[in-house]
Amino acid sequence: MNDLSQANAENDIPAHMRAIGAAARAAARVLARTPTSQKNMALAAAADALIAQRAEILAANALDVARAQQTQDAAFVDRLKLNERAIEAMAEGLRQVAALADPIGETSAFDRRPTGIEVGRMRVPLGVIGMIYESRPNVTADAAALCLKSGNACILRGGSEAIDSNRAIHAAMLVGLERAGLPAACIQLVATTDRAAVGEMLSMRGVIDVLIPRGGKSLTSRIANDAKVPVIKHLDGVCHVFVDRDADLEMAVRIADNAKTQRYSPCNTMETLLVDAPIAETFLPRIATIYADKGVEMRGCDRTMAILQRAGTAVVAATEEDWRTEYLAPIIAIRVVDGLDAAMEHISTYGSAHTDSIITRDGARAERFLREVDSASVMVNASTRFADGFEFGLGAEIGISTDKLHARGPVGLEGLTSLKWVVRGHGEIRT
Numbered sequence: 404m405n406d407l408s409q410a411n412a413e414n415d416i417p418a419h420m421r422a423i424g425a426a427a428r429a430a431a432r433v434l435a436r437t438p439t440s441q442k443n444m445a446l447a448a449a450a451d452a453l454i455a456q457r458a459e460i461l462a463a464n465a466l467d468v469a470r471a472q473q474t475q476d477a478a479f480v481d482r483l484k485l486n487e488r489a490i491e492a493m494a495e496g497l498r499q500v501a502a503l504a505d506p507i508g509e510t511s512a513f514d515r516r517p518t519g520i521e522v523g524r525m526r527v528p529l530g531v532i533g534m535i536y537e538s539r540p541n542v543t544a545d546a547a548a549l550c551l552k553s554g555n556a557c558i559l560r561g562g563s564e565a566i567d568s569n570r571a572i573h574a575a576m577l578v579g580l581e582r583a584g585l586p587a588a589c590i591q592l593v594a595t596t597d598r599a600a601v602g603e604m605l606s607m608r609g610v611i612d613v614l615i616p617r618g619g620k621s622l623t624s625r626i627a628n629d630a631k632v633p634v635i636k637h638l639d640g641v642c643h644v645f646v647d648r649d650a651d652l653e654m655a656v657r658i659a660d661n662a663k664t665q666r667y668s669p670c671n672t673m674e675t676l677l678v679d680a681p682i683a684e685t686f687l688p689r690i691a692t693i694y695a696d697k698g699v700e701m702r703g704c705d706r707t708m709a710i711l712q713r714a715g716t717a718v719v720a721a722t723e724e725d726w727r728t729e730y731l732a733p734i735i736a737i738r739v740v741d742g743l744d745a746a747m748e749h750i751s752t753y754g755s756a757h758t759d760s761i762i763t764r765d766g767a768r769a770e771r772f773l774r775e776v777d778s779a780s781v782m783v784n785a786s787t788r789f790a791d792g793f794e795f796g797l798g799a800e801i802g803i804s805t806d807k808l809h810a811r812g813p814v815g816l817e818g819l820t821s822l823k824w825v826v827r828g829h830g831e832i833r834t
Contacts, residue, residue: 417603419593427556427611428531433585442583443552445579446497446579461490462571466567482668485568497579499799503816506553507553507820509525510525510825511525518831525825527823529553530555531557533613533614534546534558536617537561542561543568544572546615559590560604605629611632612633613635614632616802640669640670640671643759644675645750645772647743648679652685656690662787662788663694664697664733671791673760673787674735674736675737676690676738677749679746687711688716704739721737746761756778758790763783792814
């Protein structure tokens with residue numbers, strides 16, 4: 404975007420957003436009829452452009468990082484920072500999305516009704532997707548790729564802290580669209596960093612078909628509360644691992660370690676460890692030693708504190724709020740519970756319906772956990788860190804939804820589509 408158009412965006416944000424919206428609706432109609440080969444061509448060309456323009460992208464990112472270092476903490480700056488490897492990963496992500504099966508136009512088997520009509524369903528794009536996100540510039544490429552492949556136009560509004568990086572990445576995506584003969588309005592980046600643009604997006608009913616926030620709880624809460632447009636989102640990732648009395652303890656130690664310490668910041672990281680009472684005396688000192696060595700602060704219930712204090716391990720008393728908290732940090736809440744029902748009651752009371760796992764060798768209890776725990780991802784004998792679009796075979800994800808309507812769990816290509824009823828008739832009329 405040139406300086407003049409950016410200045411116009413800053414001076415009249417409502418007009419700027421109306422123009423973006425009108426262009427996106429027109430582009431969505433084009434994308435709805437675009438063949439798979441043309442979409443894949445755009446993705447491949449954009450991947451090549453990311454690599455070819457990596458010097459420009461890194462220079463733009465350096466400007467963002469320099470500004471962020473003046474006001475933000477190290478973790479924030481780390482999420483913002485790009486390097487050669489990150490750009491190569493973005494390009495590879497685009498190529499992986501291109502390699503995925505195109506869901507658009509898929510039809511179910513047709514059912515011939517007694518009247519003679521044949522009824523089925525066809526998968527179609529949602530239309531225009533608004534993406535509002537913070538700090539991570541790679542979301543610009545990831546979201547654009549998934550929207551494009553699923554036949555949706557997108558309006559991207561990244562955080563002001565990553566504006567230069569986002570513009571540089573967006574420029575590479577535009578190269579891909581141009582080489583494939585697709586309108587530039589298929590992937591639009593909001594030019595202004597003024598937060599008023601977000602307010603406009605929240606009210607663009609009839610223009611934006613769905614909003615997807617990616618960022619902190621305050622951002623997601625605001626969008627969920629204020630949007631007049633449907634939203635795909637999750638607010639918290641209060642994920643649990645329950646170590647059942649019949650667990651393989653070696654397996655349980657590995658999983659409880661990985662689920663908490665492999666990375667602290669993702670939403671699928673375990674925040675609360677639930678331990679069945681009969682194995683607590685044996686299991687807790689073993690996992691607590693690992694957490695202590697890795698600098699993880701443990702906050703425990705009364706029974707947890709008694710066991711770990713006898714073992715000489717530092718632990719502080721958990722509060723009621725700890726059971727509800729998504730730490731995103733080296734802190735874990737630990738509770739000893741009396742069996743599967745107590746564990747599921749805890750998850751129902753304090754969980755966020757994101758991801759929960761049971762470690763057990765008992766098939767019946769595993770099946771009960773799978774059926775009765777009402778979360779977007781429910782696991783047996785696996786780390787919660789697997790709750791991810793790539794790990795689930797979606798190729799990539801645009802976000803995770805804890806809602807029950809439309810999309811739930813990691814949202815990939817299929818989650819960015821809808822189904823419509825289609826009827827094939829032979830001249831039938833209703834009598």
